[in-house]
Amino acid sequence: MHNDQLTPGIEAGRLSADQIAENFADLHPPLNDHEALVAADRCYFCYDAPCTLACPTSIDVPLFVRQIATGTPEAAARTIFDQNILGGMCARVCPTETLCEEACVRETAEGEPVQIARLQRYATDRLMDAQPYTRAAETGRKVAVVGAGPAGLACAHRLAMKGHDVVVYDAKPKGGGLNEYGIAAYKAPDDFAQAELDWLLKIGGIRVEYGRKLGDDLTLASLQKGFDVVFLGMGLAGVNKLALDGAHPGVENAVDWIARMRQSPDKTDVPVGRNVVVIGGGMTAVDAAVQSKLLGAETVTMAYRRDRAAMAASEYEQDLAASKGVHILYNAAPKALGAGAITLARTKTSNGALVETGEEIELAADQVLLAVGQTLAGAPEILALDGGKIAVTGPGRTSVAGIWAGGDCASGGEDLTVTAVAEGRDAAEDIHAHLMGEA
Amino acid sequence: MADLRSNFLGIKSPNPFWLASAPPTDKEYNVRRAYEAGWGGVVWKTLGEDGPPVVNVSGPRYGAIHGPDRRLLGLNNIELITDRPLEVNLREITSVKRDYPDRALVVSLMVPCEQEPWEKIIRRVEETGADGVELNFGCPHGMAERGMGSAVGQVPEYIEMVTRWVRNATRMPVIVKLTPNVTNILAPAEAAMRGGADAVSLINTINSITSVDIDTFAPEPTIDGWGAHGGYCGPAVKPIALNMVAEIARHAATAKLPISGIGGVTTWRDAVEFMMLGASNVQVCTAAMTYGFKIVQEMISGLEQYMDEKGFSSLDEIVGRAVPNVKDWNELNLNYVTKAVIDQDKCIQCGRCYAACEDTSHQAIAMSEDRVFTVKDDECVACNLCVNVCPVEECITMKELPLGAVDERTGRKVEPYLNWPQHPNNTPDNCGWDPDPAEPVQ
Ligand SMILES: Cc1cc2nc3c(=O)[nH]c(=O)nc-3n(C[C@H](O)[C@H](O)[C@H](O)COP(=O)(O)OP(=O)(O)OC[C@H]3O[C@@H](n4cnc5c(N)ncnc54)[C@H](O)[C@@H]3O)c2cc1C
Ligand SMILES: Cc1cc2nc3c(=O)[nH]c(=O)nc-3n(C[C@H](O)[C@H](O)[C@H](O)COP(=O)(O)O)c2cc1C
Ligand code: SF4
Ligand code: SF4
Ligand code: SF4
Numbered sequence: 058m059h060n061d062q063l064t065p066g067i068e069a070g071r072l073s074a075d076q077i078a079e080n081f082a083d084l085h086p087p088l089n090d091h092e093a094l095v096a097a098d099r100c101y102f103c104y105d106a107p108c109t110l111a112c113p114t115s116i117d118v119p120l121f122v123r124q125i126a127t128g129t130p131e132a133a134a135r136t137i138f139d140q141n142i143l144g145g146m147c148a149r150v151c152p153t154e155t156l157c158e159e160a161c162v163r164e165t166a167e168g169e170p171v172q173i174a175r176l177q178r179y180a181t182d183r184l185m186d187a188q189p190y191t192r193a194a195e196t197g198r199k200v201a202v203v204g205a206g207p208a209g210l211a212c213a214h215r216l217a218m219k220g221h222d223v224v225v226y227d228a229k230p231k232g233g234g235l236n237e238y239g240i241a242a243y244k245a246p247d248d249f250a251q252a253e254l255d256w257l258l259k260i261g262g263i264r265v266e267y268g269r270k271l272g273d274d275l276t277l278a279s280l281q282k283g284f285d286v287v288f289l290g291m292g293l294a295g296v297n298k299l300a301l302d303g304a305h306p307g308v309e310n311a312v313d314w315i316a317r318m319r320q321s322p323d324k325t326d327v328p329v330g331r332n333v334v335v336i337g338g339g340m341t342a343v344d345a346a347v348q349s350k351l352l353g354a355e356t357v358t359m360a361y362r363r364d365r366a367a368m369a370a371s372e373y374e375q376d377l378a379a380s381k382g383v384h385i386l387y388n389a390a391p392k393a394l395g396a397g398a399i400t401l402a403r404t405k406t407s408n409g410a411l412v413e414t415g416e417e418i419e420l421a422a423d424q425v426l427l428a429v430g431q432t433l434a435g436a437p438e439i440l441a442l443d444g445g446k447i448a449v450t451g452p453g454r455t456s457v458a459g460i461w462a463g464g465d466c467a468s469g470g471e472d473l474t475v476t477a478v479a480e481g482r483d484a485a486e487d488i489h490a491h492l493m494g495e496a
Numbered sequence: 497m498a499d500l501r502s503n504f505l506g507i508k509s510p511n512p513f514w515l516a517s518a519p520p521t522d523k524e525y526n527v528r529r530a531y532e533a534g535w536g537g538v539v540w541k542t543l544g545e546d547g548p549p550v551v552n553v554s555g556p557r558y559g560a561i562h563g564p565d566r567r568l569l570g571l572n573n574i575e576l577i578t579d580r581p582l583e584v585n586l587r588e589i590t591s592v593k594r595d596y597p598d599r600a601l602v603v604s605l606m607v608p609c610e611q612e613p614w615e616k617i618i619r620r621v622e623e624t625g626a627d628g629v630e631l632n633f634g635c636p637h638g639m640a641e642r643g644m645g646s647a648v649g650q651v652p653e654y655i656e657m658v659t660r661w662v663r664n665a666t667r668m669p670v671i672v673k674l675t676p677n678v679t680n681i682l683a684p685a686e687a688a689m690r691g692g693a694d695a696v697s698l699i700n701t702i703n704s705i706t707s708v709d710i711d712t713f714a715p716e717p718t719i720d721g722w723g724a725h726g727g728y729c730g731p732a733v734k735p736i737a738l739n740m741v742a743e744i745a746r747h748a749a750t751a752k753l754p755i756s757g758i759g760g761v762t763t764w765r766d767a768v769e770f771m772m773l774g775a776s777n778v779q780v781c782t783a784a785m786t787y788g789f790k791i792v793q794e795m796i797s798g799l800e801q802y803m804d805e806k807g808f809s810s811l812d813e814i815v816g817r818a819v820p821n822v823k824d825w826n827e828l829n830l831n832y833v834t835k836a837v838i839d840q841d842k843c844i845q846c847g848r849c850y851a852a853c854e855d856t857s858h859q860a861i862a863m864s865e866d867r868v869f870t871v872k873d874d875e876c877v878a879c880n881l882c883v884n885v886c887p888v889e890e891c892i893t894m895k896e897l898p899l900g901a902v903d904e905r906t907g908r909k910v911e912p913y914l915n916w917p918q919h920p921n922n923t924p925d926n927c928g929w930d931p932d933p934a935e936p937v938q
Contacts, residue, residue: 091842091889099565102787123794127763132797 062331062355067307067424069328071353077324080351084243085149085175093179096172097126103162108173111160113470113479114141118157118173125180133180135189142214142482143207145185145253146236147475148178149245152340154373156475185252188259193220195262198492201226201284203271206234207474208290208464210257211481212488217262219489224284225263228270234292234464236474238316241344242324243351270435277437281459286488289447289455289462290481293472295434299336299427305394311335311345311428318348330424333357334399336391337428339369345426346383357383358420360401362390363411389418398422433466443468453484461488498803499810500796502536504776505669505694505754507627509536509600512811513767513795516758516779517542517604517630517673520789522578524588528595533789534796537600539697539779542577542632543585545607545617550576550638556717559706561732568786570732572706574717574724576638577606582620589624602671606632606644609654615665628669631662631693633684634700636677636727646700649675652687659691671756674698674740676733681740685750696744697756697779699737701727730782734760738773745774745819762791764798771811772818830919831911833903834878834894836860836871842891843869849882849892857881874904 060068072080088096100122108118117136124133137144153159153174161170198221202209205227213223231237236250258265269275271291280287296310307330318327329352335345338361346359359378361368364387368375375385389401390413403416433446441448441456446468453461463480470476502512514537515521515530522541530538544550552575561570578585593601603626607613621629632639633649640647648654655672662670672688674681676699688696703725707716715723737759744750757775761767762783770778783791808814838849838861845867853861860875861882871882883892897903897910916922 094889102791104788104790120790120793123791124797127765127794127798129764129794129798129801132794132801135797 062353065331065423067328067330069326071329071331074323074325077352081243081246081324083246084241085178087182088172088175088179093125093130093176096176097122099163100126100171101162107160107162108157108171112140112157113473113476114144114147114482115479116140116144116157116177118171121180122171122173122176125176130180130183133176134184137177137181138184138189140482141475141478142190142211142257143236143253143474143478144177145181146207146240146245146250147478148174148181149249150236150240151475152371152374152473155371185256188256190214190218190260192217192260192262195222196220196492198222198286199224199284200286200288200488200492201280202288202290203227203280204234204290204292204464204466205229205232205254205265205267206290206292206464206477207236208292208466208477208481208484209234209288210254210290211478212288212290212461212463212485213263213481214257214260215482215485216488217260219485221262221489221492223263225265226269226271226275226280227265227267228273228294230267232265232267234290234477238319239312239341239344240319240474241315241348242319243348271437272435277439277460285459285492287460288453288481288484288488289436289460289466290464290477291435292465292477293431293433295432296427297430297432299391299429301391301394303394305396305399305422305425307422307424308394309424309426311337311341311426312431314426315341315345315348318352324352327352329354330422331355332397332421333424333426334420334422335359335426335428337361337430338363338367339428339430340374341431342426342428343370343374343378343383345428347378347381349424349426350381350383354424356421358386359383360386360389360391360399360420362388362404364388364406388414392417394422394425395419399425431465431472436466452487453480454487498800498808500536500799500803502777502811504600504756505628505671507537507600507602507669508598509777510598511536511792511796511799512771512777513792514538514600514602514756514777514779515784516781517632518781518785519575520781520784523580523585524592527588527592527601530784530789531592531596531599534792535599535789536777537602537627539602539604539630540585540589540626542604542606542635543582543617543621544577545613546582546620549579549581552576552579553719555719559716559726561706561730568782569730570704570706570728571730571782571785572704572717572726572728573701574637574719574726577604577632577635582617586620586624589621589626593625593627601626602628602630602669604630604632604673606635606639609643609648609658611661614658614661618662618665618668622666622668626668628671628694629662629666630671630673630697631658632673632700633658634673634675634698636675636701636703637725646675646677649673649684649700650678652683655684655687656691659688659693663692669694671695671697673700673758675700676702676736676740676759681743682747682750685744685753689750689753693753695754695756695776697758698740698744699733699759701729702733702736704728729759730786731760731762731766734762734766734769738769741770741775742773742819742822745816746822751819762786764795764802767795767799768802768814769818771814772816773822774816774819776811776815826916828915829913830916831914833897833901833910835873835876835897836878836880836882836892837895838869838871838882838892839890840868842888844888844891845869846887848885848887852881852885876905 102119121133121136158170164170202225233250333349333354350357388404393400399422402413447462449467453463461484464477500511517539521538559572635645639645672693755775757770758779767778
């Protein structure tokens with residue numbers, strides 16, 4: 058007896074393995090040579106290019122696109138990696154509609170930007186075998202990096218390149234951070250996060266210790282003692298709590314569900330509700346909703362308590378969700394849980410404040426995924442905070458000398474892979490200057 | 497890792513990419529920024545004799561040919577030599593050269609066709625510390641009417657005479673810049689050699705009218721209702737320049753004459769092509785004027801990657817490499833047979849190959865009812881037109897028939913090398929003239 062979309066409850070195998078494989082295939086498949094040349098040909102090689110200014114890692118887009126156009130995609134990849142060592146992942150996951158491609162002058166001219174991210178992938182895909190960078194002469198300096206996510210990895214790579222010795226500690230059994238456990242599966246299929254991690258580590262000089270959590274046996278004091286510098290790239294390991302009346306066996310934090318789903322190689326064994334309700338309006342909510350649908354949920358509703366304009370997920374992400382069959386319910390705040398159902402209060406914005414209209418709706422919900430925001434967890438208490446994150450100034454300097462931080466756990470910047478890479482890289486440069494100044 | 501360092505006539509530069517004498521090199525501000533962007537050298541915008549500078553038009557100077565998407569393919573200009581005082585230019589050249597000793601700085605010159613002005617200006621240039629001079633015998637407009645520029649470049653005796661004056665007046669390397677507005681480029685090149693030039697650079701711009709305004713009935717660029725021919729440059733002129741460079745490089749009399757290749761260099765690949773045909777370095781004008789100085793970064797990374805992939809360590813391994821393969825038509829192998837092959841996986845069924853072949857060539861492409869296009873081997877003469885009109889890269893390729901295979905078009909087996917003078921159709925009996933057989937290459 059096998060399951061289908063109508064099977065009640067939370068079950069795996071609602072769709073055939075083939076259907077699931079198709080659903081989770083590359084959202085933006087790679088460009089072939091011809092497509093890449095045609096796409097590259099559209100770039101105007103703008104002066105002080107807006108796309109580069111809009112990229113948090115300041116990739117020299119006009120140069121790399123021209124390098125593709127002139128038949129040297131490998132040189133293009135170098136141009137990308139010089140600025141962003143996770144240029145491969147960023148090409149797959151950057152919300153370009155709010156970054157480089159939004160700024161592209163051809164978006165202004167024709168509403169159709171140069172396909173920067175896909176070209177970035179085209180180039181970087183060609184240099185993913187051998188690690189293109191080598192280490193400078195060893196400096197004998199040691200840096201501890203906490204977190205093997207984009208921020209930690211970018212920082213570690215840059216430091217290793219400069220000749221420093223790096224040990225990366227991560228609480229999880231695998232590296233990559235949210236690249237491995239968070240990003241939507243269809244954005245980075247074929248285990249790309251691990252492939253990229255392995256490739257990055259080939260530079261040498263970086264040792265990664267998995268299952269080592271700062272706060273458990275690993276203390277900040279011991280790191281400070283054993284290393285010249287500590288970099289914290291620990292992301293946001295906690296989640297906001299949402300207190301609702303009633304009980305429901307199928308309630309889970311979206312990030313936990315996504316993490317489990319991401320670890321399933323073919324996704325046929327991932328249970329998903331027949332009727333799924335996702336609470337939240339950000340990227341995580343969209344990803345949870347879309348992937349529930351792709352797994353075969355019959356109905357998926359994303360309930361967001363404010364209106365469309367206030368939603369953190371970009372218009373592109375919202376359209377993507379809608380195109381996959383997700384129903385987005387705006388102005389619906391979760392109120393109470395019941396057996397196989399959730400009650401939502403309709404809201405409106407009145408004088409700038411969100412108020413309930415008095416109307417309520419009840420949705421069938423075998424599974425409720427909460428995506429109401431991640432929070433900093435486990436950060437050392439001696440560090441000053443700013444808005445719930447580790448307070449940093451300039452290139453990631455925390456309130457304590459010798460400790461740098463970057464990525465989602467640090468104040469400033471959007472919570473994006475590319476921003477984490479930029480912050481990790483910039484912190485590494487600052488750490489390097491600091492270490493060499495001392496020497 | 498490839499070594500891009502270039503040594504041209506003893507003038508050293510970190511790479512073979514120089515900016516040609518033109519607006520990009522007209523002043524210190526530009527040249528400093530060009531060096532900072534990575535250019536290996538510059539040829540300063542042509543200087544004239546001391547005294548009141550030339551006066552440019554104040555209407556539009558340029559006309560252009562665009563490809564799809566307004567890609568600039570050809571540029572035409574009616575600009576003169578520098579319109580800034582000699583004194584100012586010399587002072588700036590001195591200052592720039594002092595600050596950038598590792599970059600090449602050559603000064604382009606054009607003064608009236610008399611010995612004294614040339615000797616005078618050479619002395620002034622020597623004082624700047626510049627690395628060499630380039631004699632501008634190429635500008636086709638404005639200066640030519642005054643007996644300078646291409647007016648000199650079109651008369652080999654003048655080239656020789658002026659070059660000799662300069663040669664005798666200086667120990668600096670002397671480059672003679674040639675105009676393409678001649679019927680045979682060898683005559684001016686040989687004249688430059690006889691006059692003692694260390695090298696030639698080519699091409700300067702080609703006489704042209706880029707377009708006519710069909711509402712005002714005047715050529716463009718239009719100055720107060722009138723227009724004059726200008727000088728054409730940019731990607732469109734590259735094939736003409738390549739041929740001229742190759743002509744000089746492959747003829748015994750001029751083969752040893754170093755060449756600086758100019759004309760349409762826009763990418764690293766163009767530069768490699770010029771160098772393969774004998775140029776020791778390249779000069780760039782239009783590409784920089786279209787895309788800015790930064791474009792040199794692509795030229796550098798591209799050349800580097802190419803050399804690494806080929807295992808070339810120095811530029812010497814590129815320069816002239818294709819010259820032995822440039823021949824007269826007479827020497828080409830008439831027994832070499834290829835056939836067009838369409839890759840059905842790449843074909844998008846546009847039918848352009850069919851239109852080209854069916855309407856204008858050899859009716860060698862078949863089109864099925866469901867739009868499958870295939871080559872008829874028994875009709876295909878291997879003209880290659882379909883390859884050139886197909887919008888998809890590598891979709892149509894030419895497959896060589898091996899020795900002994902049967903060419904379905906002629907029914908004959910592929911035989912060893914045979915050129916036209918050796919061909920039976922071409923005996924004096926058959927064609928009524930002595931074909932003067934070329935030396936067989938094999
Ligand atoms: C579901 C989801 C989808 C997303 N989709 C996108 C997207 O499409 N595009 C995009 O640009 N961004 C996306 N983001 C955001 C992006 O993933 C993050 O901004 C980025 O991963 C931040 O990198 P980081 O290195 O700061 O943190 P993380 O990626 O979170 O990495 C932190 C690492 O630190 C480790 N760690 C945490 N605490 C400790 C500790 N105490 N001791 C040791 N190790 C610890 C963790 O195990 C983890 O490996 C998404 C986020 C989520 C949650
Ligand atoms: C606006 C303009 C002005 C030029 N002025 C000069 C000049 O003063 N002296 C000179 O030798 N060549 C001059 N040239 C010619 C260039 O140096 C170069 O030979 C020619 O443009 C071909 O190269 P390109 O196709 O890279 O532009 C000029 C070209 C342009 C477009
Ligand atoms: S890293 Fe992201 S934002 Fe930057 S250029 Fe690439 S795709 Fe755009
Ligand atoms: S803004 Fe667009 S057209 Fe301009 S350089 Fe960037 S990608 Fe190219
Ligand atoms: S021109 Fe090229 S793409 Fe078009 S039909 Fe012919 S082979 Fe196919």
